[in-house]
Amino acid sequence: MEHNEFELEFTKLVSAMKKESQDEFIRHYQTKAKNPVSVFGFSVFLGGLGVDRFIIGDTGLGIGKLLTAGGLGVWTIVDLFLIAKATRRKNMEIAMDLKNVINISK
Numbered sequence: 001m002e003h004n005e006f007e008l009e010f011t012k013l014v015s016a017m018k019k020e021s022q023d024e025f026i027r028h029y030q031t032k033a034k035n036p037v038s039v040f041g042f043s044v045f046l047g048g049l050g051v052d053r054f055i056i057g058d059t060g061l062g063i064g065k066l067l068t069a070g071g072l073g074v075w076t077i078v079d080l081f082l083i084a085k086a087t088r089r090k091n092m093e094i095a096m097d098l099k100n101v102i103n104i105s106k
Helices: 003-015 019-032 036-049 051-056 059-067 074-105
Strands: none
Touching (some): 003 074, 019 074, 036 059, 036 074, 051 074
């Protein structure tokens, strides 16, 4: 998911909520979402061990990278280009899950 696409989707999601729900949503989202820049840093330094994938919640891919030494380095290099998109995609999943939980509890 591209940055602009993420911002547009996220803005639509939040603006469709009531003001009280927006505040609660933002508070919970900020505690669960991952910063793509930070995850990229982990990918640069510890990507061969799968740490970047573990951080965003892709446990299976993290284990795969760990056991194959980052796909013998190839997967690690590819993930340098893909990890920011994967992080934004996971953040959107978190946002959608939170939206559903907040809507149910209201």
